[in-house]
Structure formats: C-alpha cells, structure tokens
Amino acid sequence: xxxxxxxxxxxxxxxxxxxxxxxxxxxxxxxxxxxxxxxxxxxxxxxxxxxxxxxxxxxxxxxxxxxxxxxxxxxxxxxxxxxxxxxxxxxxxxxxxxxxxxxxxxxxxxxxxxxxxxxxxxxxxxxxxxxxxxxxxxxxxxxxxxxxxxxxxxxxxxxxxxxxxxxxxxxxxxxxxxxxxxxxxxxxxxxxxxxxxxxxxxxxxxxxxxxxxxxxxxxxxxxxxxxxxxxxxxxxxxxxxxxxxxxxxxxxxxxxxxxxxxxxxxxxxxxxxxxxxxxxxxxxxxxxxxxxxxxxxxxxxxxxxxxxxxxxxxxxxxxxxxxxxxxxxxxxxxxxxx
Ligand code: SF4
Numbered sequence: 001x002x003x004x005x006x007x008x009x010x011x012x013x014x015x016x017x018x019x020x021x022x023x024x025x026x027x028x029x030x031x032x033x034x035x036x037x038x039x040x041x042x043x044x045x046x047x048x049x050x051x052x053x054x055x056x057x058x059x060x061x062x063x064x065x066x067x068x069x070x071x072x073x074x075x076x077x078x079x080x081x082x083x084x085x086x087x088x089x090x091x092x093x094x095x096x097x098x099x100x101x102x103x104x105x106x107x108x109x110x111x112x113x114x115x116x117x118x119x120x121x122x123x124x125x126x127x128x129x130x131x132x133x134x135x136x137x138x139x140x141x142x143x144x145x146x147x148x149x150x151x152x153x154x155x156x157x158x159x160x161x162x163x164x165x166x167x168x169x170x171x172x173x174x175x176x177x178x179x180x181x182x183x184x185x186x187x188x189x190x191x192x193x194x195x196x197x198x199x200x201x202x203x204x205x206x207x208x209x210x211x212x213x214x215x216x217x218x219x220x221x222x223x224x225x226x227x228x229x230x231x232x233x234x235x236x237x238x239x240x241x242x243x244x245x246x247x248x249x250x251x252x253x254x255x256x257x258x259x260x261x262x263x264x265x266x267x268x269x270x271x272x273x274x275x276x277x278x279x280x281x282x283x284x285x286x287x288x289x290x291x292x293x294x295x296x297x298x299x300x301x302x303x304x305x306x307x308x309x310x311x312x313x314x315x316x317x318x319x320x321x322x323x324x325x326x327x328x329x330x331x332x333x334x335x336x337x338x
Pocket of ligand 1: 004019057065092117118119120145205206270295296297298
C-alpha cells in the first residue's frame, strides 16, 4: 500500500510559474544573426576547451549544435569522461548540479539560471529528513530529477531507465520512500510488486498529458506504435486499457524505435524527444502526443545564451563540497547497480 508521507508546504521554486508557449517549439528558431551566433559558439567552444551537452527536451537548434544529446545522467557521465575544462549544460538546474557533482574540477555553466524543474521543486531535503526520522532504517530512493541537497539525503538515485532495477535490488523487509515522481513510482510498484511510500510529486508537463490525447493520436494514426514515458500522467490509465504495453525511458524509446518494424510512432513525453528521435532514427515518423507537452524551463536555453555563457563563463553552477560528497554516494550506488 502506498501513502503520501507529507505535504510539501513551502517549496522554493527558482523560476516563475510556467507559461504555455505561444510559439511551436518543435520548429527551429531562426534568428536574424544566427550565422554569427553559430560562428561565435564554434570559436568560443574551441578557445574555452568546452563541451556543449544538451538534454533530449532541448530546442531543435540547441540539440543541433551539441556535442552530446541524451538524458540527464547519461549526459553528466559523458561530460565527466571528456577532457573539456568547461561543460555548458543545455538543460535544467538539477542536471547542471549533477554534472558538477560528477565533475568537481570542471566549470559547469547553465546558460539561464531560471531553468528549473517543477518536479524537483516538489521535494525538499527537510522533507526527506522528516521521513527518515519517522522510518529509522528505511531507504530513500530519489529520481535523478532532484536537487543536490535532496540527493545528499538519499540512499540511492535512479533514472526512469533503471528505477525498477534499483528498487528490486533492495532488501524486502525495510521501508522504502520513492521520491518525488508518483507516476514513475506507480510504474515501479507495478513492475516489482513492492510496497513503498511514495512522494506526492509530478512534473507539470507529463502530468498534463491525458489518455484522451493518446487516444486522439491513435485514431488519427492507427498504425503508429506508442512510446510512453513512465513519468506521464496518462500512463497508469492507458496501462489499465492496455496492460501489456511497455513504458520506455527516453533512451529506451531510441532503442525501441530502431528495433521495431513500425514506421510511425506516437511519442508520449515532452515534445523535444521528437527531435532526438528524428535525428537518431532517420526514415521513421514521430508524432508528438500533444504539441503543448512542452517544458518551458528546458526551452529557456537558446543559442544566444549559450554563446553568452561561453563568452562570460557565467552563470556557473557549483555544489558545496560537503553536499557534493554526500550526494555522490547515492549516485555511485546507482551506477554500481545499473
Ligand atoms: S519536463 Fe518536467 S521533469 Fe523535465 S525538466 Fe521540465 S519540469 Fe522538470
């Protein structure tokens, strides 16, 4: 049985309330001086010995100039492996923090510090400490979409790709708190049969995807295969109707689209994933479940502010040494498991 451990009363969001974008962010944004901006980025990237890494949900033009595109943890691992002095993280704040945790000797830049995350904002380090005080000996598993402070209070981190494996590896007789995404938690409980306490958090973008959005696209594209991310608000209800349906992490979607004989896919996650799939799996068609499934925080990163970040070596994201040391522990435990 699951229950919500507590309501989070005063989160401290780093960004204003999200706004519905007025433009179609699946289209390339072409700026009047774009050729010059691109040339400046190329020059500065070399001069600074920098690597530009972009999350799957970034704008098409940002994915297009990145050295690596992927999910948050994959990108941080990639960045830690390079000999670059500077990491420009085209993503959101907790991702840049994770890169700083894994690469303490590198300069980590986040081109717009307002790029936060509604899901990460739902959980605080104090909330985790309170749960641990009520559950001595319990284990805390947090999704990688959390701040460094929250990771520092956690026993294990996980991604959407390995959450099932991480939870399945834990001893059966200890209480487990899974935070902060309740939809990913529901997927883990379904797959493992394990009872857990579940934090009542969700991402506003994934939560807003409705089963009707999925059904509408299925009617319009009857031959298309569904690629659904477990964070989605629709996933539990869609699985009720289609119990054999598999859910895919963002990297899992790439592998599935390559391996499947289907030619068309309905992509049930943030719209930027369509760009990644189109680039990595050419020749197949990818249909966004909804063009409004768009993360405003992710789209705050632009070619212009990437150029400015490289020029000024600001804004930087750093993690205090004591938090970094503690936050590294659950990340390393996760990496040891899978
Ligand atoms: S899509 Fe959701 S989980 Fe991802 S960064 Fe945006 S708000 Fe956070």
